[in-house]
Ligand SMILES: Nc1ncnc2c1ncn2[C@@H]1O[C@H](COP(=O)(O)OP(=O)(O)OP(=O)(O)O)[C@@H](O)[C@H]1O
């Protein structure tokens with residue numbers, strides 16, 4: 460019911476618009492509020508998307524976050540590796556454990572020593588990759604067992620410290636979304652106030668329109684159309700400014716920290732474009748509700 | 759057209775009834791005058807007739823529908839068939855005189871009908887020159903002429919006019935009366951509230967008009983002595 464009304468509203472009939480005199484202050488207020496709110500919403504959106512990306516990336520790293528290193532005399536490495544794999548096999552919380560092949564180890568070292576490193580001939584520790592299955596992985600307990608059974612094993616769970624960060628990033632994403640919700644509500648409230656002010660200021664106009672047979676819908680439309688277009692305009696400007704500001708954030712490359720990762724990435728640039736549309740819908744619903752309620756009260 | 763059955767009305771709470779035991783039937787093509795001392799309730803009576811006020815008790819029927827069963831949309835639709843001239847001629851002050859007169863067409867989505875009618879009507883009430891003026895720039899009499907033009911532009915079934923000639927000279931009041939008489943001859947129902955006895959006399963020479971009088975809260979049919 461509301462969508463066709465919304466479409467026809469934007470399509471035309473400026474005539475209904477004319478019957479309401481220009482509403483100075485509340486009009487400028489709507490423009491300003493929706494512009495400022497759109498600006499804030501775009502930043503909240505950027506924050507939310509960036510923390511979402513961060514949470515996903517860090518979360519992936521968490522999953523294979525532990526490594527076992529076997530340093531032993533060359534003739535014992537194979538035996539200790541087998542022993543370590545047996546231990547890991549019966550360790551709760553370990554989804555999979557796999558000794559890296561020599562090619563994989565060479566690939567890991569390649570950035571430092573070049574492609575031709577004779578890995579076979581060097582006393583390089585054997586690496587075992589541990590993939591956690593769930594949260595029950597207990598590094599301290601594993602270390603105790605390894606100390607007894609595989610003297611050359613060193614457990615490195617370097618990525619574990621990131622767990623609270625992943626939680627923080629997820630929380631940040633949520634807060635960003637909550638902020639967008641609050642911004643939407645605040646915009647609706649402000650536009651409702653402005654619309655109510657405009658309606659009260661035009662009681663005389665409403666009386667004349669009633670006298671000549673205008674329906675509530677006709678009268679409301681004049682106000683609604685005006686406020687919706689204002690909110691759309693204001694939000695478009697606010698969004699454009701915020702997008703420019705986000706785009707101009709210095710880019711320190713893909714691996715840079717959180718602050719510079721705030722920019723939108725690829726298809727995420729679509730999301731901020733929804734902000735003006737959201738503002739227009741909010742203004743439409745808020746003004747229409749305010750107008751019909753007020754007109755229902757006056758009789 | 760419009761029927762009142764034992765209607766009473768009082769403004770606000772507590773105060774006694776301003777009008778009571780009103781019964782009237784405005785039949786199609788009838789021509790009524792409404793007189794009575796200032797403050798007797800003529801304007802209030804007209805407002806009851808076009809649904810701007812709801813009676814405290816009794817029954818009002820507009821075009822055969824009980825007012826109690828009509829919502830605001832129904833009343834808006836009825837208003838399009840009732841041309842009202844307000845005593846204080848309310849206009850939209852930011853629109854030109856011509857736009858104000860065409861307003862009933864605009865709100866009912868019939869702007870296209872304005873083309874020929876509007877010019878003719880503006881000429882008839884002598885406002886052609888003032889078409890682009892703002893209402894605030896009009897004299898009292900010009901405002902009344904504009905209000906009458908606005909009331910009749912939709913060619914309504916009923917015209918309710920509250921002191922339509924209060925501020926105009928004799929000649930202009932005769933022209934406005936002629937316009938109303940002409941509408942009556944086309945079958946429209948007319949009711950005019952006025953203090954102006956000479957206007958009533960002039961009308962009686964042209965049409966079959968009944969004169970109603972409000973006194974002591976009641977509606978009476980005035981004698982033929984006028
Ligand atoms: N909105 C209102 N609230 C309370 N009292 C009102 C209201 N409108 C009118 N009255 C009172 O009702 C009485 C009748 O008013 P009304 O306007 O109907 O008189 P009238 O016959 O049209 O007078 P006039 O010839 O001066 O136009 C007056 O005493 C007036 O003060």
Ligand SMILES: [Mg+2]
Nearest residue numbers: 800801845920
């Ligand atoms: Mg009066």
